[in-house]
Amino acid sequence: MDQLSNGETLRVKASDPGFYEDVKAWATMSGSTLLHLERITGGIIEAVIAKNSVQPVSDSPIHDPASTMVVFSGDLDKAIASLIIANGAAASGRKVTMFFTFWGLNVIRKHQMQPVSKTMIGRMFDMMLPRGSKKLGMSKMNMFGVGPKIIRGLMKNNNVPSLEELIESVVAQGAELVACQMSMNLMGIQREELIDQVTIGGVGYYLGEASQANHNLFV
Amino acid sequence: MDQLSNGETLRVKASDPGFYEDVKAWATMSGSTLLHLERITGGIIEAVIAKNSVQPVSDSPIHDPASTMVVFSGDLDKAIASLIIANGAAASGRKVTMFFTFWGLNVIRKHQMQPVSKTMIGRMFDMMLPRGSKKLGMSKMNMFGVGPKIIRGLMKNNNVPSLEELIESVVAQGAELVACQMSMNLMGIQREELIDQVTIGGVGYYLGEASQANHNLFV
Amino acid sequence: MDQLSNGETLRVKASDPGFYEDVKAWATMSGSTLLHLERITGGIIEAVIAKNSVQPVSDSPIHDPASTMVVFSGDLDKAIASLIIANGAAASGRKVTMFFTFWGLNVIRKHQMQPVSKTMIGRMFDMMLPRGSKKLGMSKMNMFGVGPKIIRGLMKNNNVPSLEELIESVVAQGAELVACQMSMNLMGIQREELIDQVTIGGVGYYLGEASQANHNLFV
Numbered sequence: 001m002d003q004l005s006n007g008e009t010l011r012v013k014a015s016d017p018g019f020y021e022d023v024k025a026w027a028t029m030s031g032s033t034l035l036h037l038e039r040i041t042g043g044i045i046e047a048v049i050a051k052n053s054v055q056p057v058s059d060s061p062i063h064d065p066a067s068t069m070v071v072f073s074g075d076l077d078k079a080i081a082s083l084i085i086a087n088g089a090a091a092s093g094r095k096v097t098m099f100f101t102f103w104g105l106n107v108i109r110k111h112q113m114q115p116v117s118k119t120m121i122g123r124m125f126d127m128m129l130p131r132g133s134k135k136l137g138m139s140k141m142n143m144f145g146v147g148p149k150i151i152r153g154l155m156k157n158n159n160v161p162s163l164e165e166l167i168e169s170v171v172a173q174g175a176e177l178v179a180c181q182m183s184m185n186l187m188g189i190q191r192e193e194l195i196d197q198v199t200i201g202g203v204g205y206y207l208g209e210a211s212q213a214n215h216n217l218f219v
Numbered sequence: 220m221d222q223l224s225n226g227e228t229l230r231v232k233a234s235d236p237g238f239y240e241d242v243k244a245w246a247t248m249s250g251s252t253l254l255h256l257e258r259i260t261g262g263i264i265e266a267v268i269a270k271n272s273v274q275p276v277s278d279s280p281i282h283d284p285a286s287t288m289v290v291f292s293g294d295l296d297k298a299i300a301s302l303i304i305a306n307g308a309a310a311s312g313r314k315v316t317m318f319f320t321f322w323g324l325n326v327i328r329k330h331q332m333q334p335v336s337k338t339m340i341g342r343m344f345d346m347m348l349p350r351g352s353k354k355l356g357m358s359k360m361n362m363f364g365v366g367p368k369i370i371r372g373l374m375k376n377n378n379v380p381s382l383e384e385l386i387e388s389v390v391a392q393g394a395e396l397v398a399c400q401m402s403m404n405l406m407g408i409q410r411e412e413l414i415d416q417v418t419i420g421g422v423g424y425y426l427g428e429a430s431q432a433n434h435n436l437f438v
Numbered sequence: 439m440d441q442l443s444n445g446e447t448l449r450v451k452a453s454d455p456g457f458y459e460d461v462k463a464w465a466t467m468s469g470s471t472l473l474h475l476e477r478i479t480g481g482i483i484e485a486v487i488a489k490n491s492v493q494p495v496s497d498s499p500i501h502d503p504a505s506t507m508v509v510f511s512g513d514l515d516k517a518i519a520s521l522i523i524a525n526g527a528a529a530s531g532r533k534v535t536m537f538f539t540f541w542g543l544n545v546i547r548k549h550q551m552q553p554v555s556k557t558m559i560g561r562m563f564d565m566m567l568p569r570g571s572k573k574l575g576m577s578k579m580n581m582f583g584v585g586p587k588i589i590r591g592l593m594k595n596n597n598v599p600s601l602e603e604l605i606e607s608v609v610a611q612g613a614e615l616v617a618c619q620m621s622m623n624l625m626g627i628q629r630e631e632l633i634d635q636v637t638i639g640g641v642g643y644y645l646g647e648a649s650q651a652n653h654n655l656f657v
Contacts, residue, residue, distance in 0.1 A: 210653045
């Protein structure tokens with residue numbers, strides 16, 4: 001759509017039933033006009049979209065909507081959900097800040113052990129907690145590690161990006177991943193042990209971002 | 220109150236201690252004036268409310284406040300909490316969108332098995348996951364299914380609507396229940412297996428609704 | 439900073455890596471100017487801040503930002519996270535409302551048994567649920583009560599206030615703690631059993647506060 005000139009139209013067909021509502025939502029958000037939307041035979045949905053020559057003045061008082069998420073959980077399923085939402089939000093032009101705290105730090109740990117000197121407590125957490133996104137368990141139906149394998153397999157079969165790809169793409173779209181300083185201190189986790197895309201900040205930083213956002217989740 | 224003419228007053232007595240704060244909040248939200256609020260003998264609270272002849276101009280910049288919820292959890296207690304909040308929000312005039320994803324899909328499954336052809340994975344999830352709101356377990360104190368029976372009994376004794384009634388009433392109040400397309404695909408759940416009041420949408424649809432809302436929860 | 443006259447500057451040094459981002463965020467939120475920010479030797483960060491002689495007109499349309507939290511969980515780790523966020527929000531001038539519901543009521547129960555007459559159900563919950571913040575378990579790594587001891591020890595060693603101190607300080611900063619009337623009824627919990635700083639309200643009261651807030655979490 002970015003390549004489309006003003007006034008030009010775009011015809012799209014899709015077989016995904018969710019497309020029907022999604023294209024309406026997308027048109028509203030992007031200020032485009034949905035000229036035509038129809039369920040045609042065989043479950044196919046056809047949409048014709050026009051890029052508006054003049055951006056409609058939004059009657060929403062919230063400029064530059066932004067999203068923040070506190071990722072407290074270290075469960076694979078919740079991490080996937082939060083990153084799918086974050087990718088969608090970034091794709092629709094929102095500023096996205098993800099604040100990883102407590103067990104959520106496990107999502108952004110490097111997979112390899114790092115040569116850092118750790119306190120005894122740090123070594124204990126290191127031993128007991130999953131090192132990185134590939135080791136995360138599920139909040140339900142973990143089944144001693146079979147659950148995560150099933151979910152990852154299903155995502156692959158359905159062409160859903162993996163958790164690791166979702167992290168890459170949300171960063172590529174400009175989202176900010178922030179590791180909670182206090183949680184790092186408590187658990188004896190050091191900067192080198194976290195993936196490079198992460199910055200470090202406190203709850204004050206998170207709240208500063210949240211004060212600009214209307215969409216704030218705790219996961 | 221809708222039947223009340225401008226300037227008319229309404230006298231209310233209640234024995235519920237929560238009424239004291241609730242009536243203040245309600246008056247603020249509805250633009251009514253609380254002329255009198257007093258704790259009288261025997262734990263009774265008396266309020267006198269006047270419908271304003273002129274709606275006060277709100278100094279809040281957020282017009283038409285809306286609420287969205289991502290219902291990720293399939294736990295009975297969290298489902299009840301989310302639907303009580305959703306009913307309250309709809310009752311106070313908010314547009315409410317509930318987006319059921321991952322385990323949350325169990326809340327909106329039909330109770331009866333449906334004659335749909337399923338993949339092997341779909342059959343596996345079908346077997347392992349609770350089919351519908353009446354089969355949900357608790358996040359705590361599930362006690363092999365005794366916990367849900369206790370909570371449901373307590374709700375009945377306290378005249379709190381059941382989870383199934385809460386779903387009916389929130390839909391009757393205009394809330395929108397959206398099933399996450401991607402989760403349905405992953406788990407092999409088909410449209411026919413979900414209650415009729417549900418529409419299907421993607422994360423894009425959810426985010427479109429959230430961009431109009433100041434109150435967004437992840438449950 | 440409140441004591442600082444307009445135009446005066448303040449020089450701060452800190453060894454906490456999170457300070458780098460936090461001071462930027464704080465300056466933005468408070469309308470101060472960050473004249474200088476530098477990482478100097480030994481991991482020390484130096485900042486020079488000027489209080490502005492004229493408060494910049496905020497281009498954010500959200501006046502008087504407020505925060506609400508539904509504290510549904512009774513887990514120690516989630517309670518700590520919610521109260522750290524609440525303290526930060528209150529410290530930055532936000533109105534904060536915490537709505538304790540379901541298992542979250544355990545966070546605000548008094549530690550001592552109270553001489554109230556209870557129904558059989560009330561006695562049952564009393565027996566099975568942790569009485570007060572000091573008895574809370576963890577959502578992960580509870581290890582039969584060893585986990586909470588470790589976390590509390592770590593917080594002490596890192597000069598993080600305890601959960602009980604966080605509750606005291608958030609109230610001292612003007613935050614409002616609200617106990618959910620309906621949950622109290624269901625669980626047979628009475629006013630006398632909750633800490634004195636708490637008020638009682640319904641979901642209507644919570645939603646009234648949320649309608650003024652842009653930052654609303656469900657924990």
